[in-house]
Amino acid sequence: MLNFIFHNPTKIIFGKGRIKRIAKEIPKASKVLITYGGGSAKRHGVLEEVQTALANYDLAEFGGIEPNPTYETLMQGVNLARDKKIDFLLAVGGGSVIDGTKFMAAAMPFQGDPGNILETFGSSISQAVPFGTIVTLPASGSEMNNGAVISRRSSKTKLPMTSPFLFPRFSVLDPTKTYTLPVDQIGNGVVDTFVHILEQYLTYPVEGKIQDRFAEGLLLTLIEDGPKALAEPENYDVRANLMWCATLGLNGLIGAGMPQDWATHMVGHELTALHGLDHAKTLAVLLPAMLKVRSQDKRQKLLQYAGRVWGITQGDEDARIDAAIDKTRAFFESMQVHTRLSDYGITKACVLPVVEQLKAHGMVQLGERKDVTPEMVQKILELCL
């Protein structure tokens, strides 16, 4: 096991009917800005429930945070929050709203050009406005970590940022709030969570037995309950397990003391930035090809994955690895998330621009061994067509 620091101070408030207790978590007399996305939080009544719970606070709203939240949109929120002297932010939504709110929390008190926050991947942050979250879409894990991914329209970039100041003070996870999600978003959420886990699990062995078992436990749960979430949208326990999986898949726990990959994510961000393809769909497309091309480097963990997660014990090693990759692809397809670029109308012409963008962003040594070069990415993308 590698040396690590694990510190995650976010308070998780999990279960049915939990929104009504959020006033306990926000300092009295705070001026609260509620942030949200395209309006589903409003349509399905979650926003009203939040407003009722916070009736004794001075409230303002900032809606319209888009999927892959942009600097341009978020700066409107920052200006509004500064004007209204907001001192607490409350994100109501999924990963995009939460990520966007994290950027706002850091940008509001930032001295100088907030664009600098993105350029430094968050390292220039020295303070942030406190914030909480109400999760309506389980996928990103952002509700219990200190990271965010922010896009910038002006430069067609989508880049990650992290800061120790960006942990939510609290996050409310009420599985019933996911009942109204469309099939597309459930599928995306399960795939996103699955790949978050694999980015931390499918590397090389370091005798991190607990982290391995925990990762496998999350994967097995997604495999069992992911399809059920599509078939039985109001099955509480299924939604509860998926929601808790998404959070635990990216709260630092399973990755603590382990080598980590994240090449699939970094390439996926470029695909989203250039083509607008949903984040999870980029992962579903890229991951099988990524594993295929890098199967020698990941050999031991791929064999462990095949055996413990997919129950594949027959055949020689190469056959077991291939079968595990095929099972992974089939699982994504069973979640109704397609796994070829051609499924999304993206052609071979995409390949070189993505590779060029990675180079422009300095992402030329990706993966747990820093050996995923632009040339290798080109080969991987060609396998995704």
Added chain:
Amino acid sequence: MLNFIFHNPTKIIFGKGRIKRIAKEIPKASKVLITYGGGSAKRHGVLEEVQTALANYDLAEFGGIEPNPTYETLMQGVNLARDKKIDFLLAVGGGSVIDGTKFMAAAMPFQGDPGNILETFGSSISQAVPFGTIVTLPASGSEMNNGAVISRRSSKTKLPMTSPFLFPRFSVLDPTKTYTLPVDQIGNGVVDTFVHILEQYLTYPVEGKIQDRFAEGLLLTLIEDGPKALAEPENYDVRANLMWCATLGLNGLIGAGMPQDWATHMVGHELTALHGLDHAKTLAVLLPAMLKVRSQDKRQKLLQYAGRVWGITQGDEDARIDAAIDKTRAFFESMQVHTRLSDYGITKACVLPVVEQLKAHGMVQLGERKDVTPEMVQKILELCL
């Protein structure tokens, strides 16, 4: 899954050579009281390492915190700390030192009789002096939770307390610091951790699939690496896995949203208070009998435990349950922790006094269904002879 709140702000600093960075974690100009136990921290040089790391602080020491730390001893530490105007405590040791330090942290600023803290099981605590820990004995999980168990000689009691104010600010887990532990303490630590996990796992199913998988992952790791820790005392990875198991076994994670038992612990505390039997040994003795007597109530989870943890899939249900209990007992014995009261010279005469003490402490409805009565405990104890 049951509704839950999970909030664990302790910072874990894990790995080789980590003590030297603790000055980063303690506010400058703090007056630090280093607390420790019987002297092994001194003999093995850990205390000196800590003092070197904190050379720029005003330091004091309080040693002699005993196993099953007592109110009487700890109040000497409280008086010393008050005299010296200590504002940070640093526990160097295992669960007893950490638990004792938690009591001191709460008692130092307590208004009125600190005995009240124990009488209210910690609920009268409204503040605590900040503290960190350096773990030398993995077992209790106290380094990443807000609980403690404190004994009182005057009343022959050993009772738990918890408070949201009692999370360590940080805990350093350096597996190399466990290399010098005697066999007896390694065995006790593995058994203690194992039973902590079972108290949260072997109850009744609530579709908490992740919690179940995590608990099983920890148990499998203990089964794999526990015996190796005895055979290869300086195997870093083995010690690292056991240390992280102990912490994750009782940091709130696997119990979040799950019914919990703890009857074995509550009866065990009375055995320790009356007979001085090591905590882990009380658990090793009581657990198999507890599972036998309550096997109907725990039927579904016992079958899951048999299959997933021990790989027992043959035979009818009762046979599988019996085999799983036998395997558990054999595992404890393989860790050189014996599982009969007679192994420790304790006779049938112990039974009624333990039952009477439970009644005196109001512990008459124990377990996840509150159906473990004093009469049932009597039956269980008779099976332990």
